[in-house]
Amino acid sequence: MLWTIPNVPPSFFSQEERMALDVLFDAIFPGEPEQGIPNTNKAGVVEFLDRLLSCDESIYSEIPQWREFYRTALSELTMHIDGDLSDLSRSQATEVLKQLESNELELLSISSLTFFNTLRRHCIQGCFSDPAWGGNQGMIMWRWLGYRRTAEDIYD
Amino acid sequence: MTDLQPDVLIIGAGVGGGSAAWALVQRGFRVLIFEKGHQPDNSDYLLYDELHFSEHKSLTPPINSDANVYHTNGQTRMVQRWWVNNAVGGSSNIWESNLIRYSGPDFTPASTLNDDYLAQDMPDWPWSYDDFQPYYEQAEWDWGVSGQINQSPSQETFRDNYDYPMPPITQHPGDETLKSIFNNAGYYPYQGPKGINSQYRDERPECPFCGFCQGFGCAVNDRASARNTVIEKAKATGLCEVKTGHYATRIHHQDGKVQGAYYRTTPESEEYYQPANKVIVATQADQSARLFLLSDIPDPHQLIGHYLTYHTKGGLEVVFPDLPPWSRNGENDSQNPVGLGTLQIRDLYNISDPSSSLSIGGKFSVYDPYTIGTPISLVNRTGLWGKELIEHLQGLRQVPGAGFSFTGIALSQYDNRVELDPNVTDPWGIPVVRSYYQHHEYDQQLSRYALDTIAHILEQGGGKIIKKRPQGPNNSGYGHMHGTLRAGHTPETSVLDTNCQSHAVQGLYALDASWMPTSGASNPSLTIIANAYRVCATMPQENT
Numbered sequence: 001m002l003w004t005i006p007n008v009p010p011s012f013f014s015q016e017e018r019m020a021l022d023v024l025f026d027a028i029f030p031g032e033p034e035q036g037i038p039n040t041n042k043a044g045v046v047e048f049l050d051r052l053l054s055c056d057e058s059i060y061s062e063i064p065q066w067r068e069f070y071r072t073a074l075s076e077l078t079m080h081i082d083g084d085l086s087d088l089s090r091s092q093a094t095e096v097l098k099q100l101e102s103n104e105l106e107l108l109s110i111s112s113l114t115f116f117n118t119l120r121r122h123c124i125q126g127c128f129s130d131p132a133w134g135g136n137q138g139m140i141m142w143r144w145l146g147y148r149r150t151a152e153d154i155y156d
Numbered sequence: 157m158t159d160l161q162p163d164v165l166i167i168g169a170g171v172g173g174g175s176a177a178w179a180l181v182q183r184g185f186r187v188l189i190f191e192k193g194h195q196p197d198n199s200d201y202l203l204y205d206e207l208h209f210s211e212h213k214s215l216t217p218p219i220n221s222d223a224n225v226y227h228t229n230g231q232t233r234m235v236q237r238w239w240v241n242n243a244v245g246g247s248s249n250i251w252e253s254n255l256i257r258y259s260g261p262d263f264t265p266a267s268t269l270n271d272d273y274l275a276q277d278m279p280d281w282p283w284s285y286d287d288f289q290p291y292y293e294q295a296e297w298d299w300g301v302s303g304q305i306n307q308s309p310s311q312e313t314f315r316d317n318y319d320y321p322m323p324p325i326t327q328h329p330g331d332e333t334l335k336s337i338f339n340n341a342g343y344y345p346y347q348g349p350k351g352i353n354s355q356y357r358d359e360r361p362e363c364p365f366c367g368f369c370q371g372f373g374c375a376v377n378d379r380a381s382a383r384n385t386v387i388e389k390a391k392a393t394g395l396c397e398v399k400t401g402h403y404a405t406r407i408h409h410q411d412g413k414v415q416g417a418y419y420r421t422t423p424e425s426e427e428y429y430q431p432a433n434k435v436i437v438a439t440q441a442d443q444s445a446r447l448f449l450l451s452d453i454p455d456p457h458q459l460i461g462h463y464l465t466y467h468t469k470g471g472l473e474v475v476f477p478d479l480p481p482w483s484r485n486g487e488n489d490s491q492n493p494v495g496l497g498t499l500q501i502r503d504l505y506n507i508s509d510p511s512s513s514l515s516i517g518g519k520f521s522v523y524d525p526y527t528i529g530t531p532i533s534l535v536n537r538t539g540l541w542g543k544e545l546i547e548h549l550q551g552l553r554q555v556p557g558a559g560f561s562f563t564g565i566a567l568s569q570y571d572n573r574v575e576l577d578p579n580v581t582d583p584w585g586i587p588v589v590r591s592y593y594q595h596h597e598y599d600q601q602l603s604r605y606a607l608d609t610i611a612h613i614l615e616q617g618g619g620k621i622i623k624k625r626p627q628g629p630n631n632s633g634y635g636h637m638h639g640t641l642r643a644g645h646t647p648e649t650s651v652l653d654t655n656c657q658s659h660a661v662q663g664l665y666a667l668d669a670s671w672m673p674t675s676g677a678s679n680p681s682l683t684i685i686a687n688a689y690r691v692c693a694t695m696p697q698e699n700t
Contacts, residue, residue, distance in 0.1 A: 002199050003208055028541045037546060060212040061220050094542055120541050121211075128531040129207040144553075147531045148367065150481070151553035 005132040006059055010050030012067060017074055020085035021046045027093035028123040036153025038140040045126030048135030052122075066118070073115045076107040162188035162397075163697070165417060165432035167404045167447070169193075170246025172438030172668040174382030174390070175685045178298070179692035181395040188430070189387070190402040190419060192439075193242030196249060196383070201373030206530040209372050215241050215250055224442065225577045225590040226632035232590070234580075238371075239635030240440070244398060245383030247440070247635060248681070252370035253351035253379050254521065255301045255682040257292045259285050259312040261506060261516045262676035262683075265565070268506070268516050274598065277463065277568045278674050282645055282654045283690075289315065291686035291693075296349070297321050298389075299380045299685065300357050303349030310344050310502040324498060325354040325363055328524055330482040330556055331499055337617030338501065345522065348500035349682075351380030360384065368530065386685075405586060407435055407451035407664060414663035423584045434663045434695070438688075441670040442574045442589045442633070445640035448651075449576050450586065454660040459651045460641065462573045465675035467636040468518065468595060470562035470603035473623040474614045475555045482524065482556040498522075501560075504606050505677060514602055518564025518677040520610060524557070538623075548622075557622075562606050564627075565677045567596035568639060593631045603627035636680055641670035656691050667691060 013021065022041055031039025040046075052059075053067050078085055081096065088096065099105035100116040107115065126135035128142065136142060143152045164180055166173040169191035177187045201209075208214050217223065219236035226235045241249045261268040263285050266275040293315070296303075303320040305311065324347035331347070338345050352363050363378040377384060390396035401421050408415040408429070416431035437444045445461040453460060499522035507514040523529065540548055577590035603626040611621050644650030647659040656671045658664040667688045669680045676683065 001197065002202050003205060003214075005203065005205060005208070028545075030543060030546060032546075037550075060208075060214075061218050097541070121536065123541075124535050125207055125211055125532055128535055129211075130203070130205055133207055142531065145531060145535075145549060146481070146553050 005130060006051075006055050007132075008051055008054045010047060010054055010134070012053040013046075013050045013070075016084070016086070017070075018046050018050060020074055020078070021049065023086055023088050023090075023093045024097065024119055025123045025126065027090055027097055028120055029127055030090060030094075033154070033156040036144075036155050038144050038154040040123065040127065042137070042156070043127055043141050044135050044137040045123055047137075048126035048129065048133055049122050051134040069110065069115075069118065073107065073110045076110055077115075080105065080107065161431055161433075162186045163432075164188070164434040164436060164695075165190065165430055166436045166438065167417065168246065168437065168439040168444075168668065169244040169382065169387060169398055169400075170438060170440070170668070171248050171382050171681055172684045172688050173436065174245075174386040175295070175688035176436050176438065176667050176692050177390040177396050178386035179689045180695065181390045181393045183692070183695075183697075185395065185695075185697070187390065187396045188432070189396065189398045190404050190417070190430070191244050191398055191400050192403040193244065193400065195398070195400050196243045196245065196373070198373070198375050198377050201368075201375040204366060204368045204372075204375075206368075206532050209368075210530060211532055213238055215243075215373060217242060222582050222588075223580075224588055224633055225580050226630075227590055227592050228594070228630055228632075233632070235591075235632040237633065239633070243383075244387060244400060245381040248381040249373050249383060250371055251381075251635070251681070253381075254679040255296065255299065255349050255351045255380075255685075256500070256678040257312045257686075258288070258676045258678055258680075258683045261565075262674075262678065265516060265674045270515060271513075274567065277570065279644065279649070281673055282643070285313070288683070288686050288690065291689040292682060293318060294689055295682055295685040299351050299385045300353060300360070301349045301351050301380075301682075302354040304347065307346035308344035308502070310505065311346055312502075320349060322354045322357060324348075325350060325352055326365070328482065328498065330524060330558060333476075333479070334499060334522060334558060337619075338613060341613040341616065343501060343503040343613065345499045345501045347498045348521065350498065353378040353380075358385070403584060404447065405450065405584070407437070407447065407453070407661075409451070409453070409661045409664065412660065412662055414658075414661050420584060433698075434665070436665045436667050437670075438666065438668040440668050441637040441640040442591065444666050444668055444670045445574050446576065446587075446589050448641065448666075453658060453664070455651070456660075457648055459649075461575055462570050463568045463639040463642050463673075464572045464574055464591065464593060464637065465566045465568055465639045465672075466593065466631045466634040467675055467677070467680075468562070468564035468566045468599040468603050468627045469634070470564070470607045470627050471623070471625045472560045472607050472611055472621060473557060474560070474611075474619040474621050475552065475557040476619050477555050478618055479556050481554065501610070504609065507602075507605070512605060514598070514605055516565040516677065517602060518562055518606060520606070521561045521563070523559040523561065529559075560607075560610055562603060562627075563636065563678060564599065564602050564606060566675045567598050568674050569594075569596060572639075574640060591633065594629050595627055595631060600627050600629065636669075636675075638669040638672035638675050638680055641666045642673045643671040644673060655694070656687070665691065665695075 223234040265278040302322040501520040504517040576587040643652040
């Protein structure tokens with residue numbers, strides 16, 4: 001039977017959570033549209049993750065675990081920095097990610113490294129998966145990378 | 157056929173089981189195959205969606221419910237069995253189909269090692285290459301292997317006037333450059349044999365180079381699997397039946413003879429019984445040993461599950477900063493060329509370097525990781541993020557590259573083994589495999605040596621090495637697995653005899669790779685096929 005990519009509208013994250021993820025994903029893949037490098041906001045990486053987590057476990061078995069995981073992780077991280085994640089600059093967000101990666105920043109109940117690895121993995125998926133999943137919009141990341149085509153500079 | 161008792165019950169509709177079925181029906185045997193999984197359709201492998209098939213590993217057993225357990229450094233962890241496809245065809249539904257013969261040191265490791273201490277657990281095989289050669293040829297023609305002999309002095313040996321049924325698939329545009337870099341160093345890469353159609357053959361089309369190969373199913377059906385070759389042929393004779401959703405849970409034996417097998421059809425079903433005079437197990441080395449253990453096959457010398465081997469690996473990636481991206485005919489196409497990794501480098505199969513104690517080596521497969529590899533995997537395995545990742549990818553966008561993947565001998569060690577896990581069960585309530593595995597120092601040294609040697613040649617040729625990963629001590633599992641039910645002349649040192657029949661239970665055979673006394677140093681599948689043909693060519697009709 002043919003596999004078809006689910007067309008589920010995003011409904012999991014709150015607006016606040018989406019803005020927080022936008023900042024974190026941007027630091028993992030810091031695009032520079034002025035230099036022809038697409039960024040995660042334009043590529044729709046948050047849209048990708050929100051749509052993925054709005055699917056049920058028949059799409060992929062770990063989705064329910066991820067829903068709980070992200071909700072808790074974002075909440076604990078927000079408490080830890082004692083402010084809004086969406087207010088962080090790119091370099092501040094980069095610093096937070098470095099501290100999660102090295103475990104210097106410890107969360108209450110979530111493993112920092114697991115959070116970092118999950119964010120990174122989903123960011124890369126949101127950039128380079130088929131646009132039907134909601135990310136890599138307009139194939140901009142494939143076109144920039146040169147996947148099956150000559151690499152293209154993508155200005156805004 | 158359902159009412160008649162089969163002559164042979166085969167457990168596992170994969171490479172070994174499928175090949176055995178085809179060989180047996182040609183001699184008039186009635187064969188019944190039990191397959192735990194389902195019957196796939198080629199359309200199951202569309203769309204070309206890396207997220208679903210590769211990142212979400214949808215064709216393989218889920219880690220949440222059907223994993224192995226790996227025990228190392230006093231701890232256990234769950235291992236997702238990414239190399240397994242529970243369906244008719246088995247792992248050959250998702251393999252790359254490198255179909256290479258074993259030869260030379262693969263058959264004579266003890267003699268080649270020339271070191272009594274190391275050779276202790278590395279017996280010379282009780283068969284010669286000549287015993288296998290006719291079956292290798294049959295396998296190559298039955299399965300449709302595209303290749304060509306006499307390309308390179310380091311290739312395997314072939315009979316004069318023999319050739320493969322089809323020429324190799326189209327060369328990757330980078331192959332000529334790579335070949336000349338290696339030729340300058342006295343190495344001779346050649347286009348390796350693959351079970352991939354380079355032309356229409358056996359009612360299956362030529363490969364269109366979709367770029368979704370290893371780890372993905374082949375929707376176009378140009379790539380050989382047990383399903384679209386031997387099992388299809390066996391079923392067409394009317395003498396072979398495949399029952400899907402049939403999970404063999406225990407082999408029944410009495411007074412030293414096999415009687416049949418118990419099986420279930422769902423996780424909740426009762427146990428049913430299928431009588432058979434002969435039972436062939438072919439569910440991969442770890443799972444076949446598991447079935448032997450579950451069935452209390454007599455094991456007076458404690459050998460079942462032991463001497464497990466996973467091939468030694470190693471990988472490196474190189475870019476050529478001074479060259480333009482690979483493209484066909486020298487043009488800078490708007491569509492970057494797609495090609496498979498067909499090059500093999502076999503010049504390190506025997507190592508005779510006075511400055512090294514290594515003797516048995518291995519070989520490399522060469523890939524273009526950039527234009528034909530799928531992108532999420534490419535970016536993810538850089539391990540990078542942030543500015544570093546952007547800079548790295550910027551660097552890759554305009555230059556050509558290649559990936560070198562090493563497969564080498566793994567020394568057989570008694571303690572490398574599988575057992576039944578005491579705690580974890582699968583969805584049917586059956587204990588899963590618990591593996592114990594550490595690579596020998598020889599394996600790790602070999603991997604480093606091979607990578608360093610190739611890296612040096614590439615650097616001489618203008619390459620810049622961007623990644624080098626030698627084999628470490630741990631190995632939680634791999635698709636190239638062998639041993640666990642070693643074959644040999646005597647029950648003191650082997651589980652199976654030289655016809656791959658159990659020393660302890662007459663009529664019980666194992667025909668995946670569990671019978672291999674040592675790992676060899678090439679992809680094992682063609683040898684699994686050839687051995688199944690070899691054993692089934694003379695398998696007695698009656699239970700004698």
